[in-house]
Amino acid sequence: EIVLTQSPGTLSLSPGERATLSCRASQSVSSTYLAWYQQKPGQAPRLLIYGASSRATGIPDRFSGSGSGTDFTLTITRLEPEDFAVYYCQQYGSSLTFGGGTKVEIK
Amino acid sequence: EVQLLESGGGLVQPGGSLSLSCAASGFSFRNYAMNWVRQAPGKGLEWVSTITSGGGTFYADSVKGRFTISRDNSKNTLYLQMSSLRAEDTAHYYCAKDRGGTYFPYFDYWGQGILVTVSS
Numbered sequence: 001e002i003v004l005t006q007s008p009g010t011l012s013l014s015p016g017e018r019a020t021l022s023c024r025a026s027q028s029v030s031s032t033y034l035a036w037y038q039q040k041p042g043q044a045p046r047l048l049i050y051g052a053s054s055r056a057t058g059i060p061d062r063f064s065g066s067g068s069g070t071d072f073t074l075t076i077t078r079l080e081p082e083d084f085a086v087y088y089c090q091q092y093g094s095s096l097t098f099g100g101g102t103k104v105e106i107k
Numbered sequence: 108e109v110q111l112l113e114s115g116g117g118l119v120q121p122g123g124s125l126s127l128s129c130a131a132s133g134f135s136f137r138n139y140a141m142n143w144v145r146q147a148p149g150k151g152l153e154w155v156s157t158i159t160s161g162g163g164t165f166y167a168d169s170v171k172g173r174f175t176i177s178r179d180n181s182k183n184t185l186y187l188q189m190s191s192l193r194a195e196d197t198a199h200y201y202c203a204k205d206r207g208g209t210y211f212p213y214f215d216y217w218g219q220g221i222l223v224t225v226s227s
Contacts, residue, residue, distance in 0.1 A: 033211070033213075035213040035214075037214075043219075044201055044219055044220055045152065045201075045214070046217070047206070047215050056215060088152055092209055092211040092212060093211065094211070096154050096212065098153065099151070101152075
């Protein structure tokens with residue numbers, strides 16, 4: 001089973017700042033089959049990124065994904081108030097597993 | 108508009124059974140794999156089960172032999188039959204649609220979730 005480790009656990013930033021979230025896999029993820037989700041309190045997760053770097057429908061371009069192999073990154077270029085949430089990565093190249101999440105909180 | 112609406116959650120005693128349903132609309136249900144993903148209170152996401160468009164089923168080791176996923180394409184409905192429930196099965200259960208195009212799923216639409224509490 002591929003284990004995904006997300007860091008940091010919590011990111012404290014101000015609106016307008018840049019957020020960089022990391023997702024590291026215990027083995028190489030096939031064909032960059034990695035997705036990112038956003039979850040706000042009391043809500044279901046929302047797909048942001050798939051294929052490591054493709055934005056899902058309706059996702060603003062301030063969200064971008066990059067990486068391959070075992071190291072992946074979600075970047076939010078300028079945090080908007082609605083971006084403060086928990087973010088999860090998921091690999092779907094070998095069965096499927098989720099990372100433990102990164103909480104982006106207001107500083 | 109894609110909509111997924113779960114029902115059937117609630118409180119059940121350890122060792123008991125419960126059945127969840129997910130009514131789907133806004134897309135061609137029969138053509139997509141469907142999934143259950145759960146989230147224990149305050150915890151992360153855990154994949155539970157997948158049923159392919161062809162009816163093939165897959166389960167997480169933690170629920171294998173206790174949970175059964177099924178679908179009724181005539182009713183656009185996904186099901187999860189849960190038995191031998193344990194305290195650690197307590198979670199919000201989400202119905203999620205596979206976006207498609209890959210062997211293993213990832214999820215482009217999610218239901219609002221339904222709470223299952225296993226407690227005496």
